[in-house]
Amino acid sequence: MTSPSLRNVVAGYGTVNVLHGVSLDVPGGEMAALLGTNGNGKSTLIRAILGIVPVSSGSIVLEQDGQRWPLHEMRTEAIVDLGIGVVAEGRRLFGNLSVRENLLLGAWRRAARRLRERNLDAVFEAFPVLRERAGQLVGTMSGGQQQMVAIGRALMTAPRVLLVDEPSVGLAPAVVKETLAQIARLKTTLGLTVLIAEQSFHQATAIADRAYVIAHGAIVMYGDDIAAAGSGDAVREIYLGA
Numbered sequence: 001m002t003s004p005s006l007r008n009v010v011a012g013y014g015t016v017n018v019l020h021g022v023s024l025d026v027p028g029g030e031m032a033a034l035l036g037t038n039g040n041g042k043s044t045l046i047r048a049i050l051g052i053v054p055v056s057s058g059s060i061v062l063e064q065d066g067q068r069w070p071l072h073e074m075r076t077e078a079i080v081d082l083g084i085g086v087v088a089e090g091r092r093l094f095g096n097l098s099v100r101e102n103l104l105l106g107a108w109r110r111a112a113r114r115l116r117e118r119n120l121d122a123v124f125e126a127f128p129v130l131r132e133r134a135g136q137l138v139g140t141m142s143g144g145q146q147q148m149v150a151i152g153r154a155l156m157t158a159p160r161v162l163l164v165d166e167p168s169v170g171l172a173p174a175v176v177k178e179t180l181a182q183i184a185r186l187k188t189t190l191g192l193t194v195l196i197a198e199q200s201f202h203q204a205t206a207i208a209d210r211a212y213v214i215a216h217g218a219i220v221m222y223g224d225d226i227a228a229a230g231s232g233d234a235v236r237e238i239y240l241g242a
């Protein structure tokens with residue numbers, strides 16, 4: 001099993017701190033939702049786990065197979081090699097390349113290159129529509145299909161932890177539901193540990209095993225508090241800023 005934990009993480013850009021002491025756990029095999037509206041630090045937290053944004057204090061530790069890896073002291077390449085995959089904000093696909101070409105771009109690291117045909121097969125198992133459309137240009141696909149390509153590309157390294165940054169952006173509500181359900185299914189079939197950043201509060205809490213609400217770079221609600229608050233005033237006040 002593999003499980004990332006953040007403890008009192010302070011991180012940001014230059015001299016500006018965005019995360020002000022964030023603690024969060026994703027137990028092995030679970031899906032945790034990180035909920036918050038624009039500009040509250042969701043992507044920054046994901047980038048901190050990946051070593052793209054430096055951690056100035058606190059710790060990010062990955063417990064994996066009885067070992068403890070201090071991610072906050074490691075370089076991005078080494079973090080990725082531990083089996084942390086990411087579906088970046090905005091998908092970052094190449095619209096003028098085919099599905100297959102986009103997927104293969106996920107396997108550029110040497111270790112992944114060796115296994116790319118096997119991993120490609122696993123992606124096609126997970127998303128049969130991508131096998132059917134392997135030669136189609138990604139720019140001509142629907143938003144939901146493009147999101148499958150983005151997730152598939154992240155799976156091309158056979159990660160054990162998957163970080164997904166706002167997969168629902170730009171998708172119709174019904175497609176959001178289907179996309180989140182697909183991620184939940186992948187968690188189970190591939191035994192992934194998943195952290196998903198989302199703005200769609202109700203849809204994400206419906207499928208996540210645990211949830212955190214982040215506001216102004218701090219966790220302001222967690223788990224049972226969120227369930228208890230439901231659609232009540234506390235959530236409206238903190239989450240929606242109303």
Ligand SMILES: Nc1ncnc2c1ncn2[C@@H]1O[C@H](COP(=O)(O)OP(=O)(O)OP(=O)(O)O)[C@@H](O)[C@H]1O
Pocket residue numbers: 013018036037038039040041042043044045089166199
């Ligand atoms: N590269 C950067 N340089 C400086 N400040 C940044 C940078 N990226 C983000 N920020 C700032 O950090 C804060 C948090 O941004 P972040 O992107 O983490 O939020 P978010 O919750 O992912 O928002 P969204 O839902 O819009 O993606 C914002 O105030 C933002 O302006």
Ligand SMILES: [Mg+2]
Pocket residue numbers: 042043044089165166
């Ligand atoms: Mg973001």
